[in-house]
Amino acid sequence: MSYKFVDHATDAIIEVTAKDIKEAFSVAAEAVINLTLDQDSVKEIEKKEFSAQGKDLHYLLFSWLEEIPFVLITEGFAIKRIEFDIIEDNGYKINATAFGESLDVHKHNFKVEVKAPTFYEMEINQKNGVFMKFLLDL
Secondary structure, three states: OEEEEEOOOOOEEEEEEEOOHHHHHHHHHHHHHHHHOOHHHOOOOEEEEEEEEEOOHHHHHHHHHHHHHHHHHHOOEEEEEEEEEEEEOOOEEEEEEEEEEEOOOOOOOOOOOOOEEEEEEEEEEOOOOEEEEEEEEO
């Protein structure tokens, strides 16, 4: 499981490889968190529950990529790790718990604000593991 940033002039394009879809969503979350702040500097003091949902995996990924920056930036919660389940029932839903602490831009080395995910260049391929590609507007 891994992620990498693809060169882009103004936005972030991220490619994820994983063994299954849950691991791919976990790696995508880690990429977004590390793009935003220094995850290693965060302590697990509190927890915050959140969810994402979509009619298919592309919409679920879009919703997931919206919720993580919302928790980080709007709610001011620095995330160390996330536990979650993906539920498939007439669409998809993720119920998640983020562990971390209140965001401190200096302590957590705040890097960049993610404005929004996009469907542009979004890809989810489930052959021989999972490959995801998505673009974040910074």
